[in-house]
Amino acid sequence: MFTEELRGEGMAVGTSELLDATVALGAIGWSAREDFKETLAATLAKSPEDRHVFDLVFDRFFFRAAELEAVRHAAAGHDPESDREADEVSGDGEGVDGEGEGEGDSGPPDLDAVREAIARAIADGASGQMGDLASLAIGSVGGRVNDTGVVGVDVQRIRRALDLKPEADPEAPEGDPRRDGLPREGIREFEQALRRELERRRIERLGELPPARALNQMDRALPTGAGQSLADIHRVVRQLKRRLNTQGHELRGQRRRTQVDLRATMRASLQTGGVPVVVKERAIRPRRPEIFVLCDVSTSVTSASLFFLSVLHALHDAFRKMRSFVFVERISEVTELFERERDFAKVSLAIGRDAGVADVTGYTDYGRVWREFLEQTEDDLNPRSTVIVLGDARTNGRDPAEAAFAQIAERAGRAFWLNPEPALYWDYGDSVISRYRPYCQVHECWTADQLEEFVTALTSSVVTAPAPGRPPR
Amino acid sequence: MRRTVSAVPSTVDELATALRGVGYLPGARTALVSHLAVQLDKPVLVEGPAGVGKTELAKALAEVLGRDLVRLQCYEGLDEAKALYEWNYRKQLLAIQARTAAGDGAATLDDDVFGHEFLLERPLMRAIASPTPVVLLIDEIDKTDQEFEAMLLELLSDFQITIPELGRIEATSQPIVLLTSNNSRELTEALKRRCLYLWLDYPELEHELEIVRGRVPGLSASFSRRLVEVIADVRALDLKKPPSIAESIDWARALLLLGADDIDQDVFRDTLSVIVKHRTDLDLVAERIGLRLPESGATAG
Numbered sequence: 001m002f003t004e005e006l007r008g009e010g011m012a013v014g015t016s017e018l019l020d021a022t023v024a025l026g027a028i029g030w031s032a033r034e035d036f037k038e039t040l041a042a043t044l045a046k047s048p049e050d051r052h053v054f055d056l057v058f059d060r061f062f063f064r065a066a067e068l069e070a071v072r073h074a075a076a077g078h079d080p081e082s083d084r085e086a087d088e089v090s091g092d093g094e095g096v097d098g099e100g101e102g103e104g105d106s107g108p109p110d111l112d113a114v115r116e117a118i119a120r121a122i123a124d125g126a127s128g129q130m131g132d133l134a135s136l137a138i139g140s141v142g143g144r145v146n147d148t149g150v151v152g153v154d155v156q157r158i159r160r161a162l163d164l165k166p167e168a169d170p171e172a173p174e175g176d177p178r179r180d181g182l183p184r185e186g187i188r189e190f191e192q193a194l195r196r197e198l199e200r201r202r203i204e205r206l207g208e209l210p211p212a213r214a215l216n217q218m219d220r221a222l223p224t225g226a227g228q229s230l231a232d233i234h235r236v237v238r239q240l241k242r243r244l245n246t247q248g249h250e251l252r253g254q255r256r257r258t259q260v261d262l263r264a265t266m267r268a269s270l271q272t273g274g275v276p277v278v279v280k281e282r283a284i285r286p287r288r289p290e291i292f293v294l295c296d297v298s299t300s301v302t303s304a305s306l307f308f309l310s311v312l313h314a315l316h317d318a319f320r321k322m323r324s325f326v327f328v329e330r331i332s333e334v335t336e337l338f339e340r341e342r343d344f345a346k347v348s349l350a351i352g353r354d355a356g357v358a359d360v361t362g363y364t365d366y367g368r369v370w371r372e373f374l375e376q377t378e379d380d381l382n383p384r385s386t387v388i389v390l391g392d393a394r395t396n397g398r399d400p401a402e403a404a405f406a407q408i409a410e411r412a413g414r415a416f417w418l419n420p421e422p423a424l425y426w427d428y429g430d431s432v433i434s435r436y437r438p439y440c441q442v443h444e445c446w447t448a449d450q451l452e453e454f455v456t457a458l459t460s461s462v463v464t465a466p467a468p469g470r471p472p473r
Numbered sequence: 474m475r476r477t478v479s480a481v482p483s484t485v486d487e488l489a490t491a492l493r494g495v496g497y498l499p500g501a502r503t504a505l506v507s508h509l510a511v512q513l514d515k516p517v518l519v520e521g522p523a524g525v526g527k528t529e530l531a532k533a534l535a536e537v538l539g540r541d542l543v544r545l546q547c548y549e550g551l552d553e554a555k556a557l558y559e560w561n562y563r564k565q566l567l568a569i570q571a572r573t574a575a576g577d578g579a580a581t582l583d584d585d586v587f588g589h590e591f592l593l594e595r596p597l598m599r600a601i602a603s604p605t606p607v608v609l610l611i612d613e614i615d616k617t618d619q620e621f622e623a624m625l626l627e628l629l630s631d632f633q634i635t636i637p638e639l640g641r642i643e644a645t646s647q648p649i650v651l652l653t654s655n656n657s658r659e660l661t662e663a664l665k666r667r668c669l670y671l672w673l674d675y676p677e678l679e680h681e682l683e684i685v686r687g688r689v690p691g692l693s694a695s696f697s698r699r700l701v702e703v704i705a706d707v708r709a710l711d712l713k714k715p716p717s718i719a720e721s722i723d724w725a726r727a728l729l730l731l732g733a734d735d736i737d738q739d740v741f742r743d744t745l746s747v748i749v750k751h752r753t754d755l756d757l758v759a760e761r762i763g764l765r766l767p768e769s770g771a772t773a774g
Binding site: 014016017020023024027028034035038039041042043045046047048051 | 667668669672
């Protein structure tokens with residue numbers, strides 16, 4: 001059953017792995033929770049990503065099992081909320097410092113005291129107290145913050161109410177750990193504790209279990225959130241670079257057969273008196289596509305464009321002949337910039353500063369972009385070239401001008417569109433992706449896997465000119 | 474050189490203690506997976522950033538179990554001839570010449586020259602043909618091609634090698650196999666499926682402190698703690714290559730050698746190159762961490 005949940009989350013768990021797990025458990029024993037979990041993880045989860053999913057599912061699965069039990073026990077009667085509170089303080093309050101414990105009894109605790117206690121715990125990295133403090137925080141903040149019913153939103157609200165920031169806060173009182181800023185790690189840990197606690201409360205309130213929903217896919221998606229560190233993106237892109245490099249080699253290996261170069265063979269045969277001893281072959285020229293990349297950097301894709309820019313940067317290293325453009329209302333060529341700067345941080349800074357793409361409104365104008373692009377690349381576009389568009393196809397109500405795009409696609413050998421939005425959102429609101437679909441291959445691109453798929457498509461040696469009107473993909 | 478074979482540790486805790494005994498401090502996860510590997514005879518795929526002790530684990534395991542360590546370092550272009558076996562064709566030629574000179578018929582030759590005595594054993598072959606069980610370390614498997622990986626499958630699941638001229642060679646002893654990978658390439662599902670999986674990450678502060686203390690005993694407790702804390706700070710930055718345990722230990726050794734008694738700005742700047750190995754990283758670390766450390770004058774006074 002547990003395996004099925006894992007499979008439901010897209011992990012490939014084979015029967016043999018299941019057997020391994022069972023055998024392994026035989027060697028370990030079922031008693032200790034940590035050992036049990038680690039054993040299962042070692043046999044079932046075979047990559048860091050899988051491990052992440054595994055942890056989430058494991059918690060959900062066994063947490064739910066335990067909760068179900070609890071819900072059955074707590075047959076209707078007393079108010080579960082107050083019961084919980086009492087339980088929290090008397091039962092497992094040993095980790096809480098005296099301050100918190102005392103206040104749990106006397107009504108809603110003082111918010112400032114809680115704030116400080118939490119900040120201190122985070123600064124000290126006291127993970128044992130997190131769970132208790134989380135429940136305390138919900139108790140104290142809960143009244144002021146409306147329960148939205150969406151756990152993720154609640155977590156953020158409580159965090160804001162508690163004033164937890166990684167940045168240093170010079171206004172904080174002397175001696176308060178918040179003065180120097182809190183470790184990010186600690187805050188994240190606390191958020192997780194909050195999330196668990198909120199989920200538990202919700203179950204109690206409703207007296208039933210929420211349906212086992214698929215894990216929020218975004219949890220596993222590419223780090224596109226604005227607040228997330230660049231390091232994650234870099235890691236993905238580095239891998240991509242390496243793959244791009246090896247991909248070329250693979251192709252060369254597969255297509256080792258070549259044509260005989262008659263002229264060279266004849267010339268060589270002169271040495272041996274006209275007998276063609278050495279057969280000269282025509283050298284294989286690796287396919288070096290000329291690539292034109294158009295990248296949307298408007299506000300609607302702010303989080304994604306950061307990612308896109310780094311992808312662009314990676315592509316620049318991998319392909320020699322490549323011209324990059326960024327656009328919002330109009331386009332601006334950034335090829336030179338990429339060639340000059342090897343450092344990604346500087347590039348993105350420079351683009352933000354002097355690309356001059358955002359005019360008055362800051363809204364994407366695709367029609368204008370296509371026309372300008374055609375103008376600028378008129379002479380260079382040929383059937384050997386590939387056009388890649390990175391953008392969400394949200395026109396803000398302006399004319400999508402698919403005719404102009406069709407013209408571009410026709411001149412270029414291939415056209416790709418990478419959309420950073422999940423396919424679910426396509427064609428909702430002002431997204432007009434389907435208008436462009438007849439002219440290019442549209443790829444959903446917001447996870448590393450999808451990016452990889454795209455790279456495979458890009459470097460594949462098959463040159464298929466997308467005939468207008470051909471069904472997409 | 475062989476130690477007397479100690480009894481194979483039968484519980485996780487015993488194995489953990491034994492590993493500690495040979496100077497490797499395993500995390501809970503590491504000990505558990507190693508235990509499983511020993512008990513179940515399954516290969517372990519160890520992944521993680523460079524320098525967190527993947528290779529060390531294999532060495533420590535070999536020592537604990539009193540087995541020889543056979544190591545195969547992988548690289549791009551590694552092929553069967555270098556990993557499995559090769560025919561010693563010089564010896565074969567000599568044998569043929571010797572026999573033709575002696576006047577033997579050539580008919581019987583064919584069988585003879587493809588015999589065991591003309592086989593050059595390479596690490597993988599040596600590992601499974603060894604009369605006593607060994608620990609086989611296949612290092613940086615992600616550096617090889619997929620073809621090589623496919624070839625490993627037969628070895629890993631059944632512990633046997635097929636040599637066309639000789640037939641199947643089955644393992645005389647079951648080696649404990651550790652594969653390490655820096656995750657520079659996604660390994661094939663088939664390979665992963667056959668292995669236990671262990672992800673080694675940078676250790677937690679206390680754990681790393683213990684490791685540094687174990688490896689560099691000359692350093693005082695408070696100083697080691699300070700060092701590990703600085704390292705943890707450095708890791709939190711967005712670096713190309715964050716320092717790993719190996720670098721912590723190197724740094725500790727370097728500081729011990731220099732006779733430093735506290736980490737201040739000067740010492741940090743001078744020894745920075747030990748822990749950070751990229752120019753852009755150097756600047757970043759010097760800027761972010763270096764300035765937060767106490768001035769050199771302040772600590773002396």
